[in-house]
Every structure is written in structure tokens, then in C-alpha cells.
Amino acid sequence: MMIGDSYNRREGIDTSKFGVDPSLPTEEASPDVDISGNSERVSGRAYRCKKCQRVVALQENIVDHVPGEGETSFGWHKRKGDNPFNKCDEVECTSIFVEPLRWMTTVEEGALEGKLSCVHCEACLGYFNWSGIQCSCGGWITPAFQLHKRLVDISTV
Numbered sequence: 001m002m003i004g005d006s007y008n009r010r011e012g013i014d015t016s017k018f019g020v021d022p023s024l025p026t027e028e029a030s031p032d033v034d035i036s037g038n039s040e041r042v043s044g045r046a047y048r049c050k051k052c053q054r055v056v057a058l059q060e061n062i063v064d065h066v067p068g069e070g071e072t073s074f075g076w077h078k079r080k081g082d083n084p085f086n087k088c089d090e091v092e093c094t095s096i097f098v099e100p101l102r103w104m105t106t107v108e109e110g111a112l113e114g115k116l117s118c119v120h121c122e123a124c125l126g127y128f129n130w131s132g133i134q135c136s137c138g139g140w141i142t143p144a145f146q147l148h149k150r151l152v153d154i155s156t157v
């Protein structure tokens with residue numbers, strides 16, 4: 001049985017391993033952070049709930065996966081003939097996968113799988129499953145915290 005390392009059936013979820021909620025104020029405000037002179041913030045992208053614009057993930061929260069790498073590849077995304085600009089070898093991921101974050105209350109409550117809803121407006125943004133979810137490209141992500149691209153806005157920080 002494949003479950004995530006952070007999940008412990010008896011003790012529940014270790015939320016200390018969760019990523020910081022990106023929309024909450026962080027230790028950035030602290031005056032003694034900048035000792036190393038490293039003032040450059042990681043430039044990257046922010047992912048916001050499309051409905052209420054709350055930041056739900058940052059570039060650094062994204063868990064990369066190799067497109068198409070999976071146990072089985074479904075044929076449904078390779079329908080040919082529908083699209084005149086069909087690029088045969090390119091499979092597009094319709095989801096992004098992130099590390100577990102503090103706003104994911106369903107995850108904190110100890111569920112093994114379920115919906116990921118925006119804490120602000122409760123819009124459903126995706127799903128999570130500690131046993132893994134298959135991306136549209138065919139790749140498996142385990143454990144998986146999936147956000148649908150069409151439900152989030154991507155902006156640069």
C-alpha cells in the first residue's frame with residue numbers, strides 16, 4: 001500500500017511538514033532575515049483562486065513531474081484529427097501538483113483523499129489523494145495535491 005510519508009494513520013497528519021500558506025504573512029517581515037545579503041526573492045509564479053484571487057500556491061510549492069511517465073497511458077488525450085495544430089508528442093498537463101499546504105483543511109483533518117477547496121470562497125480547486133493521482137499527461141504523482149489549471153489564475157510575483 002502506497003501512502004505518503006507524512007501520513008501516519010495513528011497520529012494523523014504532521015502539519016509541521018506542510019508548506020506555509022502562501023497568502024499569510026510570513027517571517028519575511030522579520031528584520032533579521034536578511035543576514036546573508038540575499039535579498040533576491042525567488043522570482044516565480046503565484047497561483048490564485050480564479051474566483052476570489054486568494055493566493056493558493058507559489059512556484060516553490062509546485063511539485064514537478066515528468067509528463068507521460070506513468071504505469072499506463074490513457075489514449076483519450078491523444079485523439080488525433082480533432083485539432084489541426086495537433087502536436088503529436090506534446091501532452092499538456094491540465095493540472096498542477098503542489099506540496100501539502102496549510103490552507104488545505106481537509107488534508108489536516110486526516111482524510112486520505114478528497115476535494116481541495118479554497119478557504120476563502122470555498123470554490124473547488126482540485127483534489128488530493130495520498131495514494132496518488134494521475135495527471136492528464138499520464139504521469140502519476142504520489143502523494144498528489146492537484147490544482148486544476150482552469151480553476152486558478154497564474155500571475156508572476
Ligand SMILES: [Zn+2]
Nearest residue numbers: 067093135137
Ligand atoms: Zn502532467
Ligand SMILES: [Zn+2]
Nearest residue numbers: 049052118121
Ligand atoms: Zn477562492
